[in-house]
Amino acid sequence: MLEIKNIDVFYGNIQALHGVSLRVNQGEIITLIGANGAGKSTTLMAISGIVPPRSGSILFEGRDISAMAADEIFKLGLCQVPEGRHIFPELTVTENLDMGAFLRRDSKGIAQDLEYIYQLFPILAKRRHQPGGNLSGGEQQMLAISRALMSRPRLLLLDEPSMGLAPLITKQIFDIIRTINQEQHTTIFLVEQNANLALQTAHRGYVLENGRVVMQDQAAELLSNTAIQKAYLGI
């Protein structure tokens, strides 16, 4: 579905990614784990067209999107929930969700999806008229994921969904991620510092170190790999 081939990404003169290659197959959850500053978020920003790669290619269903504008990429069905959630603080919960469906014209489908989301997250239904900025961290993460779902993404890019959340809330969020993958058949690209949780959720995983992919395997294999256990799982 998504194939990244050998991309180099720069911020000014500083190279953040060195020849990163990876692929995401239809219907799976893949995860990209790595330390702070390894280039995980940069990879997502390159896919979304916010920081286009200087060389290499990004193919989405065979089409090169590496030089496309962010809104064009979004139209193909790639939606990102960035690190830090980026809720519009002064828009209400409903208005935030509306923004996820900004490009859609099927008001019936939008209403259906809104219903589905309020079922998935009853707390959002309860707070629908409150400004997004008043929500707790966990609620904001739910809203951020829901807002992305409102665009009916084919590939959902999630950046650090567990950041700053209590363990119980984090577990809830990851359960929802699995549900979305199973019920909606949404393919998910998960970037996460909590490698343990990410590898338990994902089918396959990639390990990023200093802007380079150093390992890739089935998630279960990575979980039992001693080097990974030492470096990322704290075992």
Added chain:
Amino acid sequence: MYCYAPMEYFIELTFSGLTRGSIYALIALGYTMVYGIIGLINFAHGEIYMIGAFTALIASSVLTYLGLPLPAILILAALAAIIWSAAYGYTMEKIAYRPLRDAPRLSPLISAIGMSIFLQNYVQLAQTADYLPFPALIPEFDFLEPYAGIVGSTDLVILVVSALGMIGLMLLIKYTRTGKAMRATAQDKKMALLLGINVDRIISITFIIGSGLAALGGVLIASHIGQINLYIGFIAGIKAFTAAVLGGIGSIPGAVLGSYILGLTEAFATGYVSSDYEDVFAFSLLVLILIFRPAGLLGKATIEKV
């Protein structure tokens, strides 16, 4: 012959203040919307208002020559001014600000000052540096005859038309898809991009709306005062900018509130003290409010990003 009672005088000054405030508000909205969405003080915004007045003057001359009735001339001339000024605002953003979107914040500011000087000189060359008489496009209403000393027809038209313009803007921003996208873009540009919102287009729309409102203000005030020149944009622009800062730059209700407060302050200063002191009072008020509320009346205190 009118003999003023203190109460009548007070009401007259109130109307005069509200009229001024309405015009300031129509201009201040453009400042505050543009600041809200791209963090730029568009110093050329006053020139858009001036160009609106000139456009209306040209349009009304043609329409008068064609022999149209007065209300039709007013409406068509205002429409011409709004459309023409909106085109200027759109173009200005595209050539002077968009290329500097990712530049240091000082660069677009200097570009804006350059744009302001350019537009003034352009009007001076294309039109004239002298005062031009502006026809009284707003008709006199008979039903206001008994209140002639208190509120004039032009005051009433300015109050009503600008109120309608502001209500329209509020509804647009609160309820329409574009309005929500404008707010979303102002709050988090990167996220708006990630949701497929064409941020460049939203910014263009912001300039178009702001310019249209300023042009409407230009037509109304020119018709009220009866003359225009190429510097009216500079003076009105500074005042409206003051009003926007007073109310909290970036806040739309703030710009409206600040404008009415500034208009009323000036009217009462003129009426009870002297017209020589209207600016002294206006700017003293600004200084006082900024001492006690640095972000303006309805502005939010934010961390300076410079």
